[in-house]
Amino acid sequence: MARRSAPEVNAGSMADIAFLLLIFFLVTTTIDTDRGISRKLPPPLDETVEPPILKQKNIFVVELNKNNDLLVEEAPMKLEDLRAAAVAFLDNGGGSGDEACSYCKGEKSPSSSDNPEKAVISLRNNRETSYGTYIAVQNELVAAYTELRNRESERLYGKSFSQMESELKDVNYSGSKDRLKDQIKQIQLMFPEKLSEAEPKK
Incomplete structure (x- = not known):
């Protein structure tokens, strides 16, 4: 008894169908882009330029430890109080003469920042700090600038x-x-965003 040959499947149009499906998915698929923190990187290090001398009172130190505890000027602080503390520092206007601030509405304490142009916020964090806490602190500091x-x-x-x-x-x-x-x-220019991030501690 003769064996029957299996019928062949015509696969000539399979490549066309696959190509059309590929185009369809490329056109209709939306790709989410990650949103990062907007930061301007410093220019390449020039050995001939001396770094500016900053007075300690013009530096607002914010630290995050590995337990996600927030320390501001070496004192514990809650995250919800950080924005107000940063605003008070930036808007202090404690300078006199050429360093006076005519538009600042702060306490004008001589122990805090002279004016917003000289004020720098220094953020230091530990390598074990959680990413969520780090972003929350960044948001509060940027919100302080935005508020002013x-x-x-x-x-x-x-x-x-x-x-x-x-x-x-x-x-x-x-x-x-x-x-x-x-x-x-x-x-x-009135409130320049001077947010310095130190190398994370181990």
């Missing part, structure tokens, strides 16, 4: 700094973008 910038922007231009930044990104904004950029730069 919003206040001065409202006073000078009648709208918040955050609103001005969103208007700058808006393609349908009807006003002058050059003027808006100048206003944003002016507010940034």
Whole structure:
């Protein structure tokens, strides 16, 4: 008895179908991008330039240990109090003469920062600090700058700094973008974000 040959499957169009499916998934799939912390890296180290001399009172030291405990100026502090403490430091305005701050509304304590241009926030953390706590502390410190910038922007231009930044990104904004950029730069110069991150401790 003769053996029957198995019928062949026509696979000629399988490559076309696979290619169409590939294009379909490439077009319809959205890829989430990770959002990071906005930081400007320092320029390459130049051995000929001396680092600026900072007064100790112009440095606001924030530390995170391996147990996620927050220490501000070597004293324990709760995370929810950090923003107010940073605002008080940045807005102190304790300088006199050329270092005086005309727009600061702080206590003008001589033991705290002279003016926002000289004030530096130094963040130090341990290698075993949890990422969530680290990000939460970063958020509070950036929020302190944003709060002060919003206040001065409202006073000078009648709208918040955050609103001005969103208007700058808006393609349908009807006003002058050059003027808006100048206003944003002016507010940034009043409260420059000087956030220093030291090498993590082991």
